[in-house]
Amino acid sequence: MEKEYVNKYYITEVDAVADSIYCHHALMGESVITAHKHQKGQFLYTEGGVVFLKTSEKSYFLPARHYIWIPSGIKHSIHPSSPTVVMRNLYFPRFKTDTDFYDKINIYPVNDLLIELIMFTNRWNGNIFPSDETKYAIAKAFKLVLPELSASELPLALPYPQHAILKDIVAYLEANITESISFSALAKQFDFSERTLARLFQKDLNMSFIQYYTILRMLTALRLLLDEKLSVHEVALQVGYSSLPTFSNTFHKIIGIRPSDYVKHKNTLI
Template structure:
Protein backbone atom coordinates (compact mmCIF):
# COMPACT_ATOMS: atom_id res chain seq x y z
CA UNK A 1 0.00 0.00 0.00
CA UNK A 2 1.39 3.40 -0.97
CA UNK A 3 2.09 6.26 1.40
CA UNK A 4 -0.85 8.16 -0.13
CA UNK A 5 -3.21 5.23 0.43
CA UNK A 6 -2.04 5.01 4.01
CA UNK A 7 -3.45 8.47 4.69
CA UNK A 8 -6.79 6.75 5.34
CA UNK A 9 -5.55 6.38 8.93
CA UNK A 10 -5.61 10.14 9.29
CA UNK A 11 -8.32 11.24 6.87
CA UNK A 12 -10.99 8.57 6.35
CA UNK A 13 -11.61 6.65 9.57
CA UNK A 14 -13.45 9.46 11.37
CA UNK A 15 -15.02 11.23 8.38
CA UNK A 16 -18.40 9.65 9.10
CA UNK A 17 -18.75 9.60 12.90
CA UNK A 18 -21.53 7.00 12.97
CA UNK A 19 -20.02 4.56 10.48
CA UNK A 20 -17.95 1.46 11.15
CA UNK A 21 -14.77 1.77 9.09
CA UNK A 22 -13.14 -1.40 7.75
CA UNK A 23 -9.67 -1.76 6.21
CA UNK A 24 -7.54 -4.82 5.45
CA UNK A 25 -3.99 -3.67 4.91
CA UNK A 26 -0.81 -5.43 3.70
CA UNK A 27 1.83 -3.63 5.71
CA UNK A 28 4.89 -4.22 3.56
CA UNK A 29 7.99 -2.69 5.14
CA UNK A 30 6.25 0.49 6.28
CA UNK A 31 5.50 1.68 9.78
CA UNK A 32 2.43 3.76 10.57
CA UNK A 33 3.34 7.06 12.22
CA UNK A 34 1.81 8.16 15.54
CA UNK A 35 -1.87 9.07 15.17
CA UNK A 36 -5.21 8.69 16.94
CA UNK A 37 -8.88 8.20 16.11
CA UNK A 38 -12.22 9.26 17.52
CA UNK A 39 -13.36 5.66 17.04
CA UNK A 40 -12.21 2.55 18.88
CA UNK A 41 -9.96 0.24 16.87
CA UNK A 42 -10.14 -3.55 16.65
CA UNK A 43 -6.79 -4.72 15.21
CA UNK A 44 -6.15 -8.33 14.18
CA UNK A 45 -2.96 -9.38 12.38
CA UNK A 46 -1.84 -12.37 10.38
CA UNK A 47 1.49 -13.31 8.87
CA UNK A 48 3.63 -12.10 11.74
CA UNK A 49 3.88 -9.92 14.81
CA UNK A 50 3.05 -6.24 15.22
CA UNK A 51 4.33 -3.77 17.80
CA UNK A 52 1.94 -0.99 18.75
CA UNK A 53 3.56 1.88 20.61
CA UNK A 54 1.64 4.32 22.82
CA UNK A 55 3.13 7.15 24.92
CA UNK A 56 3.04 4.84 27.96
CA UNK A 57 3.74 1.32 26.68
CA UNK A 58 4.82 -0.93 23.85
CA UNK A 59 2.23 -3.62 23.03
CA UNK A 60 3.32 -6.84 21.39
CA UNK A 61 0.49 -8.30 19.28
CA UNK A 62 1.06 -11.96 18.35
CA UNK A 63 -0.96 -14.23 16.09
CA UNK A 64 -4.46 -15.38 17.07
CA UNK A 65 -4.94 -12.33 19.31
CA UNK A 66 -6.42 -8.90 18.76
CA UNK A 67 -5.64 -5.47 20.17
CA UNK A 68 -8.38 -3.08 21.21
CA UNK A 69 -7.32 0.58 21.08
CA UNK A 70 -9.79 3.01 22.70
CA UNK A 71 -10.77 6.33 21.11
CA UNK A 72 -8.24 9.11 21.56
CA UNK A 73 -5.23 6.89 22.32
CA UNK A 74 -2.20 7.96 20.29
CA UNK A 75 -0.37 5.00 18.78
CA UNK A 76 2.07 4.01 16.07
CA UNK A 77 2.19 0.60 14.37
CA UNK A 78 5.34 -1.35 13.50
CA UNK A 79 5.10 -4.69 11.66
CA UNK A 80 7.67 -7.35 12.46
CA UNK A 81 7.86 -8.48 8.82
CA UNK A 82 6.69 -7.17 5.40
CA UNK A 83 4.18 -10.03 5.11
CA UNK A 84 1.99 -8.82 7.97
CA UNK A 85 -1.65 -8.15 7.08
CA UNK A 86 -3.64 -5.95 9.44
CA UNK A 87 -7.40 -6.36 9.64
CA UNK A 88 -8.93 -3.24 11.16
CA UNK A 89 -12.45 -2.40 12.26
CA UNK A 90 -13.05 1.06 13.70
CA UNK A 91 -16.18 1.41 15.84
CA UNK A 92 -18.03 4.41 17.27
CA UNK A 93 -17.78 4.30 21.07
CA UNK A 94 -20.44 5.96 23.17
CA UNK A 95 -19.93 7.46 26.67
CA UNK A 96 -22.30 4.86 28.13
CA UNK A 97 -20.48 1.86 26.62
CA UNK A 98 -18.90 -0.72 28.92
CA UNK A 99 -15.51 0.12 30.56
CA UNK A 100 -13.92 -2.53 28.29
CA UNK A 101 -14.05 -0.10 25.35
CA UNK A 102 -11.99 2.53 27.18
CA UNK A 103 -8.99 0.33 28.05
CA UNK A 104 -6.21 -0.80 25.71
CA UNK A 105 -5.77 -4.57 25.79
CA UNK A 106 -4.64 -7.70 23.95
CA UNK A 107 -7.06 -10.63 23.95
CA UNK A 108 -7.24 -14.14 22.48
CA UNK A 109 -9.38 -14.67 19.38
CA UNK A 110 -11.69 -17.67 19.74
CA UNK A 111 -13.18 -19.60 16.82
CA UNK A 112 -16.38 -17.55 16.77
CA UNK A 113 -14.52 -14.24 16.57
CA UNK A 114 -12.10 -15.64 13.99
CA UNK A 115 -15.00 -16.59 11.71
CA UNK A 116 -16.47 -13.10 12.11
CA UNK A 117 -13.12 -11.54 11.18
CA UNK A 118 -12.96 -13.81 8.12
CA UNK A 119 -16.45 -12.64 7.13
CA UNK A 120 -15.33 -9.01 7.39
CA UNK A 121 -12.76 -9.57 4.64
CA UNK A 122 -15.42 -8.64 2.08
CA UNK A 123 -15.78 -5.10 3.45
CA UNK A 124 -13.72 -1.99 2.71
CA UNK A 125 -14.32 1.55 3.87
CA UNK A 126 -17.41 2.85 5.67
CA UNK A 127 -20.24 0.56 6.74
CA UNK A 128 -23.32 2.66 7.45
CA UNK A 129 -26.64 1.96 9.14
CA UNK A 130 -28.29 2.05 5.72
CA UNK A 131 -26.43 -1.17 4.88
CA UNK A 132 -28.43 -2.90 7.57
CA UNK A 133 -27.16 -6.49 7.39
CA UNK A 134 -23.45 -5.58 7.30
CA UNK A 135 -23.84 -2.87 9.93
CA UNK A 136 -25.69 -5.13 12.36
CA UNK A 137 -23.16 -7.93 11.85
CA UNK A 138 -20.24 -5.57 12.52
CA UNK A 139 -21.96 -4.12 15.60
CA UNK A 140 -22.55 -7.66 16.85
CA UNK A 141 -18.78 -8.20 16.61
CA UNK A 142 -18.22 -5.07 18.69
CA UNK A 143 -20.74 -6.00 21.36
CA UNK A 144 -19.53 -9.57 21.90
CA UNK A 145 -15.96 -8.44 22.62
CA UNK A 146 -16.46 -7.80 26.36
CA UNK A 147 -18.30 -11.13 26.68
CA UNK A 148 -15.60 -13.29 25.10
CA UNK A 149 -12.50 -11.25 26.05
CA UNK A 150 -12.03 -12.26 29.66
CA UNK A 151 -8.23 -12.56 29.62
CA UNK A 152 -6.13 -9.49 28.85
CA UNK A 153 -2.79 -10.83 27.65
CA UNK A 154 0.02 -9.10 29.59
CA UNK A 155 2.24 -8.60 26.54
CA UNK A 156 2.89 -4.92 27.14
CA UNK A 157 5.91 -3.35 28.76
CA UNK A 158 5.96 0.16 30.22
CA UNK A 159 8.80 2.55 29.56
CA UNK A 160 11.32 3.22 32.32
CA UNK A 161 11.27 6.89 33.30
CA UNK A 162 14.38 6.55 35.46
CA UNK A 163 17.50 6.62 33.26
CA UNK A 164 19.34 4.23 35.57
CA UNK A 165 16.56 1.67 35.26
CA UNK A 166 16.44 2.15 31.51
CA UNK A 167 20.07 1.00 31.32
CA UNK A 168 19.23 -2.08 33.40
CA UNK A 169 16.33 -2.96 31.10
CA UNK A 170 18.44 -2.52 27.96
CA UNK A 171 21.03 -4.88 29.42
CA UNK A 172 18.32 -7.43 30.15
CA UNK A 173 16.96 -7.09 26.61
CA UNK A 174 20.42 -7.68 25.12
CA UNK A 175 21.10 -10.75 27.28
CA UNK A 176 17.83 -12.68 27.36
CA UNK A 177 19.58 -15.86 26.27
CA UNK A 178 21.74 -15.80 29.40
CA UNK A 179 20.79 -16.53 33.03
CA UNK A 180 20.05 -13.12 34.57
CA UNK A 181 20.42 -13.29 38.34
CA UNK A 182 18.92 -10.36 40.21
CA UNK A 183 21.74 -9.99 42.79
CA UNK A 184 24.37 -9.85 40.04
CA UNK A 185 22.27 -7.42 38.02
CA UNK A 186 21.94 -5.08 41.00
CA UNK A 187 25.70 -5.15 41.67
CA UNK A 188 26.54 -4.58 37.98
CA UNK A 189 24.60 -1.31 37.98
CA UNK A 190 25.52 -0.13 41.47
CA UNK A 191 22.24 -0.90 43.28
CA UNK A 192 21.47 -2.84 46.40
CA UNK A 193 18.95 -5.60 45.72
CA UNK A 194 16.37 -3.79 47.83
CA UNK A 195 16.77 -0.44 46.05
CA UNK A 196 16.61 -1.99 42.57
CA UNK A 197 13.54 -4.00 43.53
CA UNK A 198 11.85 -0.84 44.79
CA UNK A 199 12.76 1.00 41.61
CA UNK A 200 11.13 -1.67 39.44
CA UNK A 201 7.92 -1.45 41.45
CA UNK A 202 7.91 2.35 41.67
CA UNK A 203 8.81 3.13 38.05
CA UNK A 204 7.20 0.19 36.21
CA UNK A 205 4.59 -1.15 38.65
CA UNK A 206 6.12 -4.59 38.00
CA UNK A 207 8.64 -6.81 39.70
CA UNK A 208 11.96 -7.71 38.10
CA UNK A 209 10.74 -11.29 37.56
CA UNK A 210 7.49 -10.13 35.92
CA UNK A 211 9.33 -7.77 33.58
CA UNK A 212 11.97 -10.32 32.61
CA UNK A 213 9.39 -13.06 32.01
CA UNK A 214 7.35 -10.88 29.66
CA UNK A 215 10.52 -9.78 27.85
CA UNK A 216 11.41 -13.43 27.29
CA UNK A 217 7.92 -14.45 26.15
CA UNK A 218 7.76 -11.57 23.68
CA UNK A 219 11.11 -12.60 22.21
CA UNK A 220 10.08 -16.27 22.14
CA UNK A 221 6.90 -15.45 20.23
CA UNK A 222 8.94 -13.66 17.59
CA UNK A 223 11.26 -16.66 17.24
CA UNK A 224 8.32 -19.07 16.98
CA UNK A 225 6.06 -17.08 14.66
CA UNK A 226 8.42 -15.07 12.46
CA UNK A 227 11.55 -17.21 12.35
CA UNK A 228 9.69 -20.54 12.68
CA UNK A 229 12.17 -21.92 15.20
CA UNK A 230 11.56 -25.22 16.97
CA UNK A 231 10.28 -24.76 20.50
CA UNK A 232 13.49 -26.15 22.02
CA UNK A 233 15.67 -23.66 20.13
CA UNK A 234 13.42 -20.70 20.93
CA UNK A 235 13.40 -21.67 24.61
CA UNK A 236 17.22 -21.79 24.74
CA UNK A 237 17.55 -18.40 23.04
CA UNK A 238 15.42 -16.73 25.70
CA UNK A 239 17.26 -18.25 28.63
CA UNK A 240 15.42 -21.51 29.34
CA UNK A 241 17.51 -24.67 29.55
CA UNK A 242 14.41 -26.73 30.34
CA UNK A 243 11.75 -26.99 27.65
CA UNK A 244 9.09 -28.11 30.17
CA UNK A 245 9.81 -25.01 32.30
CA UNK A 246 9.60 -22.79 29.23
CA UNK A 247 6.38 -24.49 28.12
CA UNK A 248 4.79 -24.04 31.55
CA UNK A 249 5.76 -20.35 31.71
CA UNK A 250 4.51 -19.81 28.15
CA UNK A 251 1.22 -21.45 29.12
CA UNK A 252 0.81 -19.20 32.16
CA UNK A 253 1.33 -16.06 30.06
CA UNK A 254 -0.29 -16.99 26.73
CA UNK A 255 -2.81 -19.57 27.90
CA UNK A 256 -1.67 -22.36 25.58
CA UNK A 257 1.42 -24.58 25.17
CA UNK A 258 3.98 -23.24 22.65
CA UNK A 259 3.74 -26.29 20.36
CA UNK A 260 -0.06 -26.01 20.27
CA UNK A 261 0.15 -22.26 19.72
CA UNK A 262 2.33 -22.69 16.64
CA UNK A 263 -0.06 -25.29 15.19
CA UNK A 264 -3.07 -23.07 15.89
CA UNK A 265 -1.38 -20.11 14.20
CA UNK A 266 -0.60 -22.18 11.11
CA UNK A 267 -4.26 -23.24 10.82
CA UNK A 268 -5.72 -19.77 11.35
CA UNK A 269 -3.21 -18.30 8.88
CA UNK A 270 -4.46 -20.71 6.21
CA UNK A 271 -8.12 -19.95 6.96
CA UNK A 272 -7.74 -16.22 6.47
CA UNK A 273 -6.43 -16.45 2.92
Protein backbone atom coordinates in the same frame (compact mmCIF):
# COMPACT_ATOMS: atom_id res chain seq x y z
CA MET B 1 -6.14 -11.15 -3.11
CA GLU B 2 -6.25 -8.54 -0.36
CA LYS B 3 -6.84 -4.91 -1.19
CA GLU B 4 -3.63 -2.94 -1.55
CA TYR B 5 -2.74 -0.56 1.22
CA VAL B 6 -4.06 2.97 0.75
CA ASN B 7 -1.49 5.40 2.06
CA LYS B 8 -2.62 7.31 5.14
CA TYR B 9 -6.18 5.99 4.79
CA TYR B 10 -6.65 6.22 8.55
CA ILE B 11 -6.16 9.98 8.57
CA THR B 12 -8.44 10.87 5.69
CA GLU B 13 -11.21 8.29 5.91
CA VAL B 14 -11.69 6.60 9.29
CA ASP B 15 -13.02 9.66 11.14
CA ALA B 16 -14.57 11.47 8.18
CA VAL B 17 -18.08 10.39 9.20
CA ALA B 18 -18.55 10.54 12.97
CA ASP B 19 -21.27 7.91 13.39
CA SER B 20 -20.12 5.40 10.75
CA ILE B 21 -18.38 2.10 11.45
CA TYR B 22 -15.30 1.95 9.25
CA CYS B 23 -14.04 -1.41 7.99
CA HIS B 24 -10.65 -1.97 6.37
CA HIS B 25 -9.03 -5.29 5.34
CA ALA B 26 -5.71 -4.84 3.55
CA LEU B 27 -2.01 -5.52 3.36
CA MET B 28 0.03 -3.36 5.72
CA GLY B 29 2.00 -2.17 2.70
CA GLU B 30 4.66 -0.49 4.82
CA SER B 31 7.37 -1.50 7.27
CA VAL B 32 5.87 0.95 9.75
CA ILE B 33 2.60 2.85 10.08
CA THR B 34 3.73 6.02 11.80
CA ALA B 35 2.22 7.45 14.97
CA HIS B 36 -1.40 8.52 14.60
CA LYS B 37 -4.70 8.40 16.48
CA HIS B 38 -8.39 8.04 15.71
CA GLN B 39 -11.57 9.49 17.15
CA LYS B 40 -13.02 5.99 16.91
CA GLY B 41 -12.07 2.89 18.86
CA GLN B 42 -10.07 0.36 16.83
CA PHE B 43 -10.24 -3.42 16.64
CA LEU B 44 -7.06 -4.77 15.01
CA TYR B 45 -6.42 -8.38 14.03
CA THR B 46 -3.48 -9.39 11.84
CA GLU B 47 -2.44 -12.38 9.76
CA GLY B 48 0.85 -13.43 8.20
CA GLY B 49 3.40 -12.11 10.64
CA VAL B 50 4.36 -10.45 13.89
CA VAL B 51 3.14 -6.99 14.85
CA PHE B 52 4.41 -4.59 17.49
CA LEU B 53 2.24 -1.65 18.46
CA LYS B 54 3.79 1.24 20.35
CA THR B 55 2.21 4.01 22.38
CA SER B 56 3.94 6.73 24.36
CA GLU B 57 3.91 4.48 27.43
CA LYS B 58 4.21 0.86 26.30
CA SER B 59 5.24 -1.53 23.58
CA TYR B 60 2.64 -4.21 22.79
CA PHE B 61 3.29 -7.51 21.02
CA LEU B 62 0.37 -8.82 18.98
CA PRO B 63 0.82 -12.57 18.36
CA ALA B 64 -1.18 -14.89 16.13
CA ARG B 65 -4.79 -15.65 17.11
CA HIS B 66 -5.08 -12.49 19.21
CA TYR B 67 -6.49 -9.01 18.64
CA ILE B 68 -5.77 -5.65 20.19
CA TRP B 69 -8.38 -3.08 21.16
CA ILE B 70 -7.18 0.53 20.86
CA PRO B 71 -9.43 3.12 22.50
CA SER B 72 -10.21 6.38 20.75
CA GLY B 73 -7.61 9.11 21.14
CA ILE B 74 -4.67 6.75 21.85
CA LYS B 75 -1.70 7.76 19.71
CA HIS B 76 0.04 4.66 18.38
CA SER B 77 2.37 3.37 15.69
CA ILE B 78 2.25 -0.10 14.12
CA HIS B 79 5.37 -2.10 13.26
CA PRO B 80 4.70 -5.29 11.25
CA SER B 81 7.39 -7.89 10.61
CA SER B 82 6.66 -7.53 6.90
CA PRO B 83 4.69 -5.20 4.61
CA THR B 84 2.77 -8.31 3.49
CA VAL B 85 1.10 -8.74 6.90
CA VAL B 86 -2.67 -8.51 6.47
CA MET B 87 -4.55 -6.27 8.88
CA ARG B 88 -8.24 -6.54 9.59
CA ASN B 89 -9.54 -3.33 11.16
CA LEU B 90 -12.90 -2.20 12.39
CA TYR B 91 -13.28 1.32 13.76
CA PHE B 92 -16.27 2.06 15.97
CA PRO B 93 -17.85 5.28 17.25
CA ARG B 94 -18.77 5.42 20.90
CA PHE B 95 -22.16 3.96 21.78
CA LYS B 96 -24.29 4.67 24.86
CA THR B 97 -23.97 0.98 25.75
CA ASP B 98 -20.14 1.13 25.93
CA THR B 99 -18.57 -0.09 29.17
CA ASP B 100 -15.12 0.64 30.59
CA PHE B 101 -13.86 -2.38 28.60
CA TYR B 102 -13.53 -0.04 25.63
CA ASP B 103 -11.46 2.52 27.56
CA LYS B 104 -8.42 0.22 27.95
CA ILE B 105 -5.85 -0.83 25.39
CA ASN B 106 -5.41 -4.59 25.71
CA ILE B 107 -4.64 -7.79 23.81
CA TYR B 108 -7.09 -10.69 23.89
CA PRO B 109 -7.16 -14.22 22.42
CA VAL B 110 -9.50 -14.87 19.51
CA ASN B 111 -11.80 -17.89 19.70
CA ASP B 112 -13.47 -19.68 16.79
CA LEU B 113 -16.64 -17.61 17.00
CA LEU B 114 -14.73 -14.33 16.78
CA ILE B 115 -12.69 -15.69 13.86
CA GLU B 116 -15.95 -16.40 12.03
CA LEU B 117 -17.20 -12.88 12.75
CA ILE B 118 -13.91 -11.37 11.54
CA MET B 119 -14.07 -13.36 8.33
CA PHE B 120 -17.71 -12.31 7.85
CA THR B 121 -16.64 -8.64 7.88
CA ASN B 122 -14.10 -9.37 5.14
CA ARG B 123 -16.83 -8.61 2.59
CA TRP B 124 -16.94 -4.99 3.73
CA ASN B 125 -14.51 -2.13 3.14
CA GLY B 126 -15.07 1.51 3.97
CA ASN B 127 -17.91 3.21 5.82
CA ILE B 128 -20.94 1.37 7.11
CA PHE B 129 -23.62 3.99 7.75
CA PRO B 130 -26.48 3.83 10.28
CA SER B 131 -28.88 4.16 7.33
CA ASP B 132 -27.71 0.74 6.12
CA GLU B 133 -29.59 -0.88 8.98
CA THR B 134 -28.72 -4.54 8.39
CA LYS B 135 -24.96 -4.10 7.91
CA TYR B 136 -24.76 -1.53 10.69
CA ALA B 137 -26.61 -3.75 13.15
CA ILE B 138 -24.26 -6.66 12.42
CA ALA B 139 -21.14 -4.49 12.71
CA LYS B 140 -22.41 -2.87 15.91
CA ALA B 141 -23.14 -6.32 17.36
CA PHE B 142 -19.51 -7.24 16.61
CA LYS B 143 -18.38 -4.51 18.99
CA LEU B 144 -21.00 -5.27 21.63
CA VAL B 145 -19.99 -8.95 21.98
CA LEU B 146 -16.27 -8.24 22.43
CA PRO B 147 -16.39 -8.06 26.25
CA GLU B 148 -18.21 -11.40 26.36
CA LEU B 149 -15.68 -13.05 24.05
CA SER B 150 -12.61 -11.44 25.64
CA ALA B 151 -12.59 -12.65 29.22
CA SER B 152 -8.81 -13.08 29.53
CA GLU B 153 -6.46 -10.30 28.52
CA LEU B 154 -2.91 -11.16 27.52
CA PRO B 155 -0.16 -9.29 29.41
CA LEU B 156 2.03 -8.92 26.32
CA ALA B 157 3.01 -5.32 26.91
CA LEU B 158 6.11 -3.79 28.38
CA PRO B 159 6.17 -0.25 29.75
CA TYR B 160 9.01 2.09 28.85
CA PRO B 161 11.25 2.95 31.83
CA GLN B 162 11.52 6.62 32.70
CA HIS B 163 14.31 6.42 35.28
CA ALA B 164 17.72 6.81 33.60
CA ILE B 165 19.37 3.95 35.47
CA LEU B 166 16.39 1.68 34.90
CA LYS B 167 16.74 2.32 31.16
CA ASP B 168 20.31 1.01 31.44
CA ILE B 169 19.10 -2.00 33.44
CA VAL B 170 16.44 -2.88 30.87
CA ALA B 171 18.99 -2.49 28.04
CA TYR B 172 21.31 -4.83 29.96
CA LEU B 173 18.55 -7.44 30.33
CA GLU B 174 17.77 -7.24 26.62
CA ALA B 175 21.44 -7.50 25.62
CA ASN B 176 21.95 -10.52 27.88
CA ILE B 177 18.66 -12.29 27.22
CA THR B 178 20.42 -15.65 26.70
CA GLU B 179 21.51 -15.63 30.34
CA SER B 180 19.36 -16.38 33.37
CA ILE B 181 19.93 -13.27 35.46
CA SER B 182 18.95 -13.42 39.10
CA PHE B 183 17.56 -10.37 40.86
CA SER B 184 20.38 -10.39 43.40
CA ALA B 185 23.00 -10.49 40.65
CA LEU B 186 21.27 -7.64 38.80
CA ALA B 187 21.15 -5.51 41.95
CA LYS B 188 24.85 -6.16 42.56
CA GLN B 189 25.73 -5.40 38.92
CA PHE B 190 24.16 -1.94 39.19
CA ASP B 191 25.16 -1.28 42.80
CA PHE B 192 21.64 -1.32 44.26
CA SER B 193 20.26 -2.99 47.32
CA GLU B 194 17.62 -5.54 46.34
CA ARG B 195 15.01 -3.63 48.30
CA THR B 196 15.78 -0.34 46.51
CA LEU B 197 15.82 -1.96 43.08
CA ALA B 198 12.53 -3.73 43.78
CA ARG B 199 10.95 -0.41 44.70
CA LEU B 200 12.35 1.21 41.53
CA PHE B 201 10.81 -1.44 39.28
CA GLN B 202 7.44 -1.18 41.00
CA LYS B 203 7.39 2.61 41.06
CA ASP B 204 8.67 3.24 37.53
CA LEU B 205 7.20 0.28 35.63
CA ASN B 206 4.27 -0.62 37.88
CA MET B 207 5.37 -4.25 37.94
CA SER B 208 7.90 -6.37 39.75
CA PHE B 209 11.25 -7.37 38.30
CA ILE B 210 10.14 -10.97 37.84
CA GLN B 211 6.98 -9.86 36.00
CA TYR B 212 8.94 -7.60 33.65
CA TYR B 213 11.75 -10.09 33.08
CA THR B 214 9.40 -12.99 32.41
CA ILE B 215 7.34 -11.05 29.87
CA LEU B 216 10.52 -9.79 28.18
CA ARG B 217 11.77 -13.36 27.80
CA MET B 218 8.43 -14.65 26.51
CA LEU B 219 8.11 -11.82 23.97
CA THR B 220 11.61 -12.61 22.73
CA ALA B 221 10.71 -16.31 22.58
CA LEU B 222 7.59 -15.56 20.53
CA ARG B 223 9.62 -13.55 18.03
CA LEU B 224 12.22 -16.32 17.75
CA LEU B 225 9.58 -19.03 17.31
CA LEU B 226 7.93 -17.05 14.53
CA ASP B 227 10.90 -15.50 12.78
CA GLU B 228 13.76 -17.96 13.19
CA LYS B 229 14.40 -21.56 12.15
CA LEU B 230 14.98 -22.68 15.73
CA SER B 231 13.61 -25.61 17.69
CA VAL B 232 11.65 -25.00 20.88
CA HIS B 233 14.63 -26.22 22.91
CA GLU B 234 16.96 -23.82 21.09
CA VAL B 235 14.56 -20.93 21.71
CA ALA B 236 14.41 -21.84 25.40
CA LEU B 237 18.21 -21.61 25.58
CA GLN B 238 18.16 -18.31 23.65
CA VAL B 239 15.99 -16.72 26.35
CA GLY B 240 17.93 -18.12 29.30
CA TYR B 241 16.01 -21.30 30.18
CA SER B 242 18.13 -24.43 30.65
CA SER B 243 15.02 -26.45 31.56
CA LEU B 244 12.65 -27.07 28.65
CA PRO B 245 9.70 -28.01 30.94
CA THR B 246 10.13 -24.77 32.91
CA PHE B 247 10.22 -22.74 29.70
CA SER B 248 7.19 -24.57 28.31
CA ASN B 249 5.19 -24.07 31.51
CA THR B 250 6.07 -20.37 31.68
CA PHE B 251 5.24 -19.86 28.00
CA HIS B 252 1.90 -21.60 28.48
CA LYS B 253 1.09 -19.48 31.53
CA ILE B 254 1.78 -16.22 29.71
CA ILE B 255 0.74 -17.00 26.12
CA GLY B 256 -1.97 -19.58 26.79
CA ILE B 257 -0.53 -22.30 24.53
CA ARG B 258 2.48 -24.65 24.71
CA PRO B 259 5.43 -23.48 22.56
CA SER B 260 5.45 -26.85 20.75
CA ASP B 261 1.77 -26.38 19.85
CA TYR B 262 2.43 -22.78 18.83
CA VAL B 263 5.16 -23.89 16.41
CA LYS B 264 3.03 -26.75 15.10
CA HIS B 265 0.09 -24.52 14.28
CA LYS B 266 1.75 -21.18 13.60
CA ASN B 267 1.18 -21.35 9.84
CA THR B 268 -2.54 -21.87 10.37
CA LEU B 269 -2.72 -19.36 13.22
CA ILE B 270 -1.15 -16.45 11.37
